[in-house]
Structure formats: C-alpha cells, structure tokens
Amino acid sequence: MKEPVSLVDARPRLASLEARAVSAWFGDRKVLDRVSLLMPAGKVTALIGPSGCGKSTFLRILNRMHELVPSASLAGEVLVDEVDIYDAGLRITDARRQIGMVFQKPNPFPAMSIQDNVTAGLVLTGIKAGKAERADLVEECLTKAGLWNEVKDRLRQPGGGLSGGQQQRLCIARSLAVRPRILLMDEPCSALDPTSTRRIEQTIQELAADVTIVIVTHNMQQAARVSDQCAFFLAEAGTPGVIVEHGPTDLMFEAPQDQRTMDYVNGVFG
Numbered sequence: 043m044k045e046p047v048s049l050v051d052a053r054p055r056l057a058s059l060e061a062r063a064v065s066a067w068f069g070d071r072k073v074l075d076r077v078s079l080l081m082p083a084g085k086v087t088a089l090i091g092p093s094g095c096g097k098s099t100f101l102r103i104l105n106r107m108h109e110l111v112p113s114a115s116l117a118g119e120v121l122v123d124e125v126d127i128y129d130a131g132l133r134i135t136d137a138r139r140q141i142g143m144v145f146q147k148p149n150p151f152p153a154m155s156i157q158d159n160v161t162a163g164l165v166l167t168g169i170k171a172g173k174a175e176r177a178d179l180v181e182e183c184l185t186k187a188g189l190w191n192e193v194k195d196r197l198r199q200p201g202g203g204l205s206g207g208q209q210q211r212l213c214i215a216r217s218l219a220v221r222p223r224i225l226l227m228d229e230p231c232s233a234l235d236p237t238s239t240r241r242i243e244q245t246i247q248e249l250a251a252d253v254t255i256v257i258v259t260h261n262m263q264q265a266a267r268v269s270d271q272c273a274f275f276l277a278e279a280g281t282p283g284v285i286v287e288h289g290p291t292d293l294m295f296e297a298p299q300d301q302r303t304m305d306y307v308n309g310v311f312g
C-alpha cells in the first residue's frame with residue numbers, strides 16, 4: 043500500500059490576497075459595492091469602519107464563508123497570489139486551508155485536550171501526521187501563538203480550562219497547524235481583557251513574518267499598533283459599504299485624504 047504523504051512539513055510561501063470589485067448581497071439587499079483591496083504578503087491589514095458597513099461580510103468573502111448564508115450572493119474576484127479562490131476548478135476546502143479564520147469569541151473544543159485542539163484541523167483538511175510529527179507541530183504552533191510556555195506542562199488537559207485570552211491563542215495555534223498562507227481575524231480581542239489583548243497583539247505582529255494577516259477591529263489604537271495598512275469602510279445613509287480610503291497605517295491616522303476618515307479615526311463618529 044502506498045504510504046500517506048505527510049503535508050505537515052510543506053511550509054507554504056507567503057501569499058498576497060487581493061479583492062477585485064467585490065460586491066455582496068443578502069437577498070435583494072446590497073451590502074458591499076465593488077470593493078477592491080490588495081492585502082500584501084507578510085503584512086497586517088486592518089479593516090476599520092463603523093458598525094454595519096460590511097467589514098465582517100468582506101472578511102467572510104475572503105475565505106468563502108459568505109456563501110454559507112442561504113440568502114447570500116456575491117460578485118467579483120478574490121485572488122491568492124493571482125489564483126481566484128472562487129474559480130470553479132478550486133475546491134472550497136483547498137481555499138479554506140490556505141485562508142484560516144479566527145473569530146471574535148474564542149471557540150476551542152472545550153472537552154478536547156489542548157494538544158488535540160491544536161491538531162484538530164489536520165483531519166478535516168486531510169493532512170496526515172505521525173505521533174512525533176504531531177508533537178513537533180503542537181509545540182511549534184503553540185510557540186508561534188505565544189502560548190507554549192503557559193501550557194507545555196498540561197497539554198493533555200482540556201482546552202476549556204484555559205482563560206479567555208489563552209483560549210484565543212489556542213484558536214490561533216489551531217489555525218496555524220494547517221499552515222495557512224493567510225489568517226483572517228474578526229475582532230479577535232473584543233471578548234478579552236486589556237492584558238490578554240496586548241498579548242494577542244504581540245502574537246499578531248510576530249506571526250506576520252510567516253502569514254499574511256487581515257484583521258477587523260473597532261479599536262483604533264489596536265489598528266494603529268498592529269497594522270501596516272488600513273482600509274476604512276463606510277456605508278452612508280443606507281447605501282452599500284465601500285472603501286472610502288486605504289493606505290499605510292501611519293498616513294491613515296496622521297494625514298488621511300478624506301475628511302470622513304479623519305473624523306472616524308479621531309472618534310468623531312462610529
């Protein structure tokens with residue numbers, strides 16, 4: 043019998059992510075209008091903007107989760123290094139494996155051990171790994187997620203026994219285990235205390251060397267601290283969300299081109 047091929051060591055190259063003229067609907071209601079954005083390889087891109095302007099919808103389009111909502115539809119292209127993830131020839135599981143997601147609320151499997159939580163995605167994505175390989179992967183991913191030192195002596199204890207901030211870092215480790223090229227994060231710190239938030243922010247900055255990151259955040263200080271570039275989304279007076287302005291984070295905060303960006307980053311609205 044042919045030996046299963048191990049993919050654990052197949053370290054992916056850094057990838058850029060590009061949205062081209064992405065529009066989105068829920069039923070008849072258009073919520074995003076022709077949004078285009080390049081999210082460069084190895085950089086952190088922050089999506090900012092008031093509630094309801096379509097940031098989460100845009101993020102979910104970037105890893106093909108939007109299509110899971112029965113009434114949802116979309117137009118446009120999403121390219122990972124020039125390959126359209128919506129191409130009919132590409133399987134949804136392949137797209138999801140390349141593009142991981144961390145959610146607002148930490149969602150580890152609570153009864154599963156810490157180590158099994160880390161490797162939980164391997165089976166789902168068809169990655170084969172032996173015992174030693176798994177142990178190495180657990181250590182590597184927990185280290186990258188900034189959690190190894192805190193849990194190395196209790197890897198067999200349940201993930202649900204960790205603090206909220208530790209659980210979120212466990213979820214980051216779980217995402218990293220399938221070696222995504224891109225990591226999407228939807229308000230990953232909104233359920234966490236300030237200390238855990240700073241720890242996750244530090245992790246995000248460290249991870250950017252290995253994986254392209256896109257983060258939705260309502261916290262302007264956080265966007266300023268962790269991101270290389272920002273995109274400001276806005277849906278004015280019932281119109282679909284658009285990107286008003288995007289650019290290097292320091293320019294977006296210190297010298298934005300558009301008055302609405304200036305008002306938003308200075309807390310005038312939103």
Ligand SMILES: Nc1ncnc2c1ncn2[C@@H]1O[C@H](COP(=O)(O)OP(=O)(O)OP(=O)(O)O)[C@@H](O)[C@H]1O
Binds near residue numbers: 097098
């Ligand atoms: N499952 C859904 N069904 C119908 N409409 C939806 C659904 N999800 C989101 N919407 C609508 O789409 C628009 C964009 O929502 P989205 O959650 O993407 O905005 P957001 O900028 O991420 O908001 P927030 O910052 O509050 O999370 C909103 O008007 C919202 O009501």
